[in-house]
Amino acid sequence: MAGTPYNEIYLGNGDCRAHYARYAEWLASQPPDRLAQKRAEADIMFHRVGITFAVYGQEEGAERLIPFDIVPRMLPGDEWLRLETGLKQRVSALNAFIHDIYHDQEILQAGVIPAEQVMCNSQYRPEMQGVDVPGGIYAHIAGIDIVRDDAGEFRVLEDNLRVPSGVSYMLENRKMMMRLFPELFSEYRIAPVDHYPDVLLDNLRSVAPIGVADPTVVLLTAGAHNSAYFEHAFLAQQMGIELVEGQDLFVRDEAVFMRTTQGPRRVDVIYRRIDDDFLDPLVFRPDSMLGVPGLLAAYRAGRVTIANAIGTGVADDKSIYPYVPDMIRFYLGQAPIIGNVHTWVLRRKDDQDYVLAHLEDLVVKEVHGAGGYGMLIGPAATKAEIAAFRQQIIATPERYIAQPTLALSTCPTFGDRGITPRHIDLRPFVLSGREVTIVPGGLTRVALREGSLVVNSSQGGGTKDTWVLED
Amino acid sequence: MLSRTADHLYWMSRYIERAENLARLVDAHYRMSLLPHSPEKLANSLGATMRALQLEVDYSKAHAAIEPRAVFEFLTLDRGHPGSIVSCLRSARENARAVRGSLTSELWVTLNSTWLDSRAFGARGARSADVGQFVEWVKERSHLTRGVSIGTMLRDEAFYFSRIGTFLERADNTNRILVAHQSDLVPGASIVPDPYEWTVLLRALSAFEIYRRVYRDVITPMKVAELLILRDDMPRSLLRCCKEVHQNLKSVKNEQSAETERRAGEMHATLYFTRMEDIVGGGLPQFLASFLTRLRDLGDRIATDFLVPAAEA
Numbered sequence: 001m002a003g004t005p006y007n008e009i010y011l012g013n014g015d016c017r018a019h020y021a022r023y024a025e026w027l028a029s030q031p032p033d034r035l036a037q038k039r040a041e042a043d044i045m046f047h048r049v050g051i052t053f054a055v056y057g058q059e060e061g062a063e064r065l066i067p068f069d070i071v072p073r074m075l076p077g078d079e080w081l082r083l084e085t086g087l088k089q090r091v092s093a094l095n096a097f098i099h100d101i102y103h104d105q106e107i108l109q110a111g112v113i114p115a116e117q118v119m120c121n122s123q124y125r126p127e128m129q130g131v132d133v134p135g136g137i138y139a140h141i142a143g144i145d146i147v148r149d150d151a152g153e154f155r156v157l158e159d160n161l162r163v164p165s166g167v168s169y170m171l172e173n174r175k176m177m178m179r180l181f182p183e184l185f186s187e188y189r190i191a192p193v194d195h196y197p198d199v200l201l202d203n204l205r206s207v208a209p210i211g212v213a214d215p216t217v218v219l220l221t222a223g224a225h226n227s228a229y230f231e232h233a234f235l236a237q238q239m240g241i242e243l244v245e246g247q248d249l250f251v252r253d254e255a256v257f258m259r260t261t262q263g264p265r266r267v268d269v270i271y272r273r274i275d276d277d278f279l280d281p282l283v284f285r286p287d288s289m290l291g292v293p294g295l296l297a298a299y300r301a302g303r304v305t306i307a308n309a310i311g312t313g314v315a316d317d318k319s320i321y322p323y324v325p326d327m328i329r330f331y332l333g334q335a336p337i338i339g340n341v342h343t344w345v346l347r348r349k350d351d352q353d354y355v356l357a358h359l360e361d362l363v364v365k366e367v368h369g370a371g372g373y374g375m376l377i378g379p380a381a382t383k384a385e386i387a388a389f390r391q392q393i394i395a396t397p398e399r400y401i402a403q404p405t406l407a408l409s410t411c412p413t414f415g416d417r418g419i420t421p422r423h424i425d426l427r428p429f430v431l432s433g434r435e436v437t438i439v440p441g442g443l444t445r446v447a448l449r450e451g452s453l454v455v456n457s458s459q460g461g462g463t464k465d466t467w468v469l470e471d
Numbered sequence: 472m473l474s475r476t477a478d479h480l481y482w483m484s485r486y487i488e489r490a491e492n493l494a495r496l497v498d499a500h501y502r503m504s505l506l507p508h509s510p511e512k513l514a515n516s517l518g519a520t521m522r523a524l525q526l527e528v529d530y531s532k533a534h535a536a537i538e539p540r541a542v543f544e545f546l547t548l549d550r551g552h553p554g555s556i557v558s559c560l561r562s563a564r565e566n567a568r569a570v571r572g573s574l575t576s577e578l579w580v581t582l583n584s585t586w587l588d589s590r591a592f593g594a595r596g597a598r599s600a601d602v603g604q605f606v607e608w609v610k611e612r613s614h615l616t617r618g619v620s621i622g623t624m625l626r627d628e629a630f631y632f633s634r635i636g637t638f639l640e641r642a643d644n645t646n647r648i649l650v651a652h653q654s655d656l657v658p659g660a661s662i663v664p665d666p667y668e669w670t671v672l673l674r675a676l677s678a679f680e681i682y683r684r685v686y687r688d689v690i691t692p693m694k695v696a697e698l699l700i701l702r703d704d705m706p707r708s709l710l711r712c713c714k715e716v717h718q719n720l721k722s723v724k725n726e727q728s729a730e731t732e733r734r735a736g737e738m739h740a741t742l743y744f745t746r747m748e749d750i751v752g753g754g755l756p757q758f759l760a761s762f763l764t765r766l767r768d769l770g771d772r773i774a775t776d777f778l779v780p781a782a783e784a
Contacts, residue, residue, distance in 0.1 A: 047587060048580050048583060048584050048587070049576070049580055050568065050571070050579065050580075233571045233572040234572070236572040237571070242472075242473055242476070243570070244473060248473050258473060259473065259475075260472055261472050261473075261474055261477045261628060261725060263725060
């Protein structure tokens with residue numbers, strides 16, 4: 001069973017943690033009306049600026065806000081430094097792993113990871129075998145989901161190496177906090193995040209095909225009806241690059257061009273925000289209208305860089321996740337700085353026996369599930385749900401992993417009933433190119449329902465500004 | 472710039488301009504409806520306007536006859552067809568949203584707020600007392616949008632395509648309003664029109680005060696027509712709009728657009744070297760019909776040259 005959650009503000013004896021002390025004092029001095037009024041102001045601003053996500057299958061123009069919480073999440077400088085080092089280490093190993101998998105497969109030959117786990121994975125792309133990509137970088141943009149366990153230790157819950165989203169909320173939340181509570185920014189020394197688009201653009205330019213002196217970078221979106229469209233438009237604008245759809249691009253002589261008012265113009269780097277399956281109808285899903293016919297051929301010929309690379313999903317799959325600490329040891333010869341959450345792999349007989357005996361205490365996840373779907377949260381499930389999952393696990397154990405029910409740490413959150421503790425996680429964004437860089441902080445997601453551990457925005461999650469404090 | 476982006480910018484501007492023009496038309500007729508004169512005249516003017524706007528088919532689906540309040544509702548807050556002001560504001564916003572990265576933040580927020588607030592107007596339901604207030608608000612939002620775009624946008628293709636959309640739409644609109652009133656504009660028209668009708672026509676084009684300033688005279692058909700067709704200093708005249716379209720087209724020229732540019736220049740030159748007597752001699756209705764065709768042709772050519780990507784390059 002889960003222990004008592006780590007409280008981000010208060011110590012066991014009721015005292016405030018040192019880095020939150022000034023904030024707690026400030027908070028206590030605020031009339032309750034002011035906070036409610038500030039929250040309403042934030043909602044209006046988010047609507048005006050159109051920081052919304054489209055809701056599928058609803059009336060046109062049905063766009064929702066991701067709830068924004070006005071209480072920031074703070075990380076002291078020393079905690080962040082450790083996290084940053086650990087994240088760089090982890091993402092470096094993951095990139096080395098993907099390169100290895102699509103080249104010599106040393107890690108499989110060494111027996112560190114069972115070969116069929118990788119080669120039979122639906123996210124493994126045989127088309128990428130033997131393809132060299134600039135700098136050997138595959139996951140140029142990684143979103144690593146971090147939680148804090150009841151002992152206060154940071155752990156990685158999930159690696160997102162395909163098209164991680166959420167960074168626009170990190171940036172907009174900060175802008176909103178500075179607008180709503182400028183006084184707090186003179187009280188605290190908070191590491192800035194606004195330079196993220198510059199770092200991202202520099203990173204994307206650094207992985208252009210060899211020999212391209214002044215690369216043209218574009219952002220490929222599925223279009224205005226995609227739920228993350230705001231973020232796509234926002235990042236393209238902030239970087240000053242074209243926001244393109246598949247129909248704007250075409251391939252000629254294994255080179256990619258965009259259709260402009262001045263005729264075709266060459267494209268060198270594609271920051272794509274659509275999944276592998278939709279990138280090229282000639283190779284992947286033939287019914288995809290979102291992609292560009294011939295793109296894979298141009299990519300394999302080294303005429304264009306795609307970020308993230310095709311085939312990164314093989315490294316962020318939940319069935320591969322348990323092996324990431326082993327990758328760090330294998331490729332870097334180092335001990336992992338941030339650990340995993342303990343994970344039972346149900347294809348292993350011992351693990352399966354244990355899990356089936358403790359289903360009511362554990363979280364069971366489908367290895368290909370995402371967004372908080374396809375999972376069983378044992379302590380919150382009914383007997384019937386548990387029985388159903390038991391059947392599925394016995395039938396297809398390789399489709400599942402299990403983890404202890406995590407007592408995600410809590411942070412005060414402002415709601416209709418005032419300030420109450422709610423569970424949070426953290427998604428920092430790790431950029432890999434010429435070097436590995438991380439803008440301090442990330443996106444803090446918060447489960448707004450009392451007791452809920454699900455922070456996904458599709459299931460009632462909200463976001464907070466994340467403050468990395470400079471000493 | 473991406474062809475698709477240019478296309479969205481062009482339509483964004485057309486829709487905002489169209490919303491403003493509709494607001495002027497409604498405003499002019501709404502004022503007329505408050506004056507004590509024959510209901511037939513108002514209905515006739517509204518009927519001619521609906522025909523010129525090519526909205527009478529959609530209107531007749533739900534309404535048996537031209538009835539001022541129903542027409543006002545239809546042109547302002549009716550979301551059931553694409554020709555109303557709220558539908559135009561929504562289309563402008565949807566086009567802007569598709570290319571929000573190419574707009575300045577201020578311009579995007581202006582367009583988005585306009586759309587959000589227009590929905591609030593719609594929710595309250597249209598009462599006749601609100602009509603004047605609503606169209607006043609629409610004009611203000613259009614002025615604001617134009618000001619923000621002129622004041623904040625980089626002078627690059629994005630700006631020029633947006634300007635082309637604005638002036639092509641404005642020319643189209645002026646032409647249609649002239650068509651709606653063409654029978655009154657012929658010298659010696661059998662029935663001398665009510666001076667209030669001139670007021671409607673001029674107000675619908677924001678030309679009432681300008682007429683007074685330019686001519687310092689009573690309102691006569693030939694002068695009205697001259698002001699709205701041939702005056703270079705009248706911002707909504709056909710001549711002025713064609714001049715702006717031509718100039719902006721020059722700024723975005725590409726390898727295949729020479730003929731389009733030539734035609735825009737030709738339209739400008741035709742107006743520049745034409746006298747009112749020549750137009751009336753050949754028949755004003757014929758002139759207006761032929762000009763509307765040329766405007767449509769220009770729009771099609773701009774789409775082919777710049778906005779709609781060739782099937783495969």
